[in-house]
Amino acid sequence: MPSTVIRGGTVVTHDLTYRADIRIENGRIAEIGPDLKGEETLDATGCYVMPGGIDPHTHLEMPFMGTYSSDDFESGTRAALAGGTTMVVDFVLPGQEQGLLDAMKVWHNKSGRAHCDYSYHMAVTWWGERVWDEMPLVIGEGITTFKHFMAYKGALMVNDDEMFASFTRLGELGATALVHAENGDVVAELQRKLLAEGNTGPEAHAYSRPPQVEGEATNRAIMIADMAGVPLYVVHVSCEEAHEAIRRARAQGKRVWGEPLIQHLILDESEYRHPDWDHAARRVMSPPFRDKRHQDSLWAGLQSGSLSVVATDHCAFTTEQKRFGRGDFTKIPNGTGGLEDRMPLLWTHGVNTGRLTPNEFVAVTSANVAKILGCYPRKGAIAVGADADLVVWDPERRKTISAATQQSAIDYNVFEGQEVTGLPRFVLTRGRLAVREGEMRPQEGWGEFVRREARGPVSRALTRWKDLTAPRPVERSGIPASGV
Numbered sequence: 001m002p003s004t005v006i007r008g009g010t011v012v013t014h015d016l017t018y019r020a021d022i023r024i025e026n027g028r029i030a031e032i033g034p035d036l037k038g039e040e041t042l043d044a045t046g047c048y049v050m051p052g053g054i055d056p057h058t059h060l061e062m063p064f065m066g067t068y069s070s071d072d073f074e075s076g077t078r079a080a081l082a083g084g085t086t087m088v089v090d091f092v093l094p095g096q097e098q099g100l101l102d103a104m105k106v107w108h109n110k111s112g113r114a115h116c117d118y119s120y121h122m123a124v125t126w127w128g129e130r131v132w133d134e135m136p137l138v139i140g141e142g143i144t145t146f147k148h149f150m151a152y153k154g155a156l157m158v159n160d161d162e163m164f165a166s167f168t169r170l171g172e173l174g175a176t177a178l179v180h181a182e183n184g185d186v187v188a189e190l191q192r193k194l195l196a197e198g199n200t201g202p203e204a205h206a207y208s209r210p211p212q213v214e215g216e217a218t219n220r221a222i223m224i225a226d227m228a229g230v231p232l233y234v235v236h237v238s239c240e241e242a243h244e245a246i247r248r249a250r251a252q253g254k255r256v257w258g259e260p261l262i263q264h265l266i267l268d269e270s271e272y273r274h275p276d277w278d279h280a281a282r283r284v285m286s287p288p289f290r291d292k293r294h295q296d297s298l299w300a301g302l303q304s305g306s307l308s309v310v311a312t313d314h315c316a317f318t319t320e321q322k323r324f325g326r327g328d329f330t331k332i333p334n335g336t337g338g339l340e341d342r343m344p345l346l347w348t349h350g351v352n353t354g355r356l357t358p359n360e361f362v363a364v365t366s367a368n369v370a371k372i373l374g375c376y377p378r379k380g381a382i383a384v385g386a387d388a389d390l391v392v393w394d395p396e397r398r399k400t401i402s403a404a405t406q407q408s409a410i411d412y413n414v415f416e417g418q419e420v421t422g423l424p425r426f427v428l429t430r431g432r433l434a435v436r437e438g439e440m441r442p443q444e445g446w447g448e449f450v451r452r453e454a455r456g457p458v459s460r461a462l463t464r465w466k467d468l469t470a471p472r473p474v475e476r477s478g479i480p481a482s483g484v
C-alpha cells in the first residue's frame, strides 16, 4: 500500500484535540505531526480526524426466532463503514448443547466477507461442564466477553444459578460478563396474559417489557456479578430503572458499564402506536423504545459518565420477516438496524446540541469500547503504531436518512426522514480508503478478526480487591479449630 497522509485536519481523541497531519504506512499510523508528506494525500481541511467508530453490539446473519437477521458480514460491515464505523463486535450464539468453539467456527465461516475488522462476544446460551471447559479455550482465541440472556425464556435464557456459575468462572479467568437484562419469567407471563386478552399487535411488545422488568434484572445481574467477582457490562440499557441500578453500582465502586443504543436515545414508544402495522412492527426490539423521561436519563448518563458507550444492537429484519408476527406480537422477530446511522445521529443529537463534546463523542463511540473490551490502543486511539482505522469527519456535511440510499439489505430504515449534520468525508480501514465523500469503495474480505486480551487493568484490580476482602476464618486461641 502507498503511504497516505491525512492533511490539514484537527485530530480528536477521547482526551485531546489538536491540529496535526497523520501519515499511514502499511495499515498503521506511522507519524503524527505538522506538514507530513506521503505518496497520497487526503484533504481534511475543516474536518475532525477521529478514531473510527467501534460498534460493540451487532447480530449479523444471526439465527433468531425462526429466521436469520438479514444483514450479513458483507452488507453489515459495508453499512458500518458508510457511517464511519470501522469495527463491529458480533455475538457468537451456540445452539443448545453446542460447544463454544464449534459455534465460533460457524461465525468465522460467516465473517470472511467483512469489509472492516470485527471481533466476537461469546453467548452463554446453556450451562454445563463442556461450557465450563471451553471457556479458557475461547479466551485463548481472543474472545474475552461472554453474554448472558436473562430473557427469551425457553430459547436463550439462562437462570440465576447458571449465571452465577458462569460469572464465577469468568471472574477466575479474567474475562468480562455481559447481560441482556430483562426478567424473562415475567415477560413470558405478561406476553401470555396480553395475548389472552386480545392484545396481539406490536404495541403489546412494549406492554410486555416495561422498564420495571429491565430494572429488576439489571439489579440482579449487578448483585450476581459482585458476588462472583467479575466485571459486568449491561447491553442495551434503555430506561432510567436500569441506568439507576448501574449508576448506583458505579458510585459504590463496582465495576459495571452500561451501553445505551442510538435507537433508544432518538426514538420513543409512540412508534408502537403508529396506525400502520408494518411501521410499528419494524421497530419491535428488546428492550422496546421508551418515553422521553428515559431518553433524558440515557443522555444524562452519557454526559456524566455513568453510561459508557453507544451501540446499535444492529439486528435487521425485512418487512416480510417482521410479518411472521401478524396476529401474534410474540412472533415478530426482535431487532432493528442502525449501523450506518449511529455516528451521524449521535453527532447530530449529541455534539450539535451541546450534550456531548467531540472528545466525549470519540469516547462513547470508540475509545471506551476498545478499553472495556480489551483492544485499546490498537483500536480506539490515534497514536503511532495503532491501526489506521480512521474517520475524517465533516461537521458541515448533511443528508436525510433514507432506506433508498442505505447500504443495509433491508427495505426500510427506522430513522427514515431524519436529517443529520456531521458525516464522514473519508473512512479508512487499516489504512485502506473505504469511503470517499459518500462514494463506497468496498472490498469484501478486507476485514480481519481482532483478538482481544483478558485480564485487563480493571479485571486485575477487581481480582486483587476481591482477594483482599474475601471471607476468612477468624483465628481464635485456646479453642481447637475442629474435632475433639
Ligand code: URP
Binding pocket: 059, 180, 284, 285, 286, 287, 313, 315, 334, 335, 336
Ligand atoms: O431485539 C433485539 N435486541 N434483538 C437482538 C437480540 C438481542 O436481544 O440483543
Ligand code: ZN
Binding pocket: 180, 235, 236, 286
Ligand atoms: Zn439483547
Ligand code: ZN
Binding pocket: 271
Ligand atoms: Zn417517529
Ligand code: ZN
Binding pocket: 057, 058, 059, 313, 315
Ligand atoms: Zn443484541
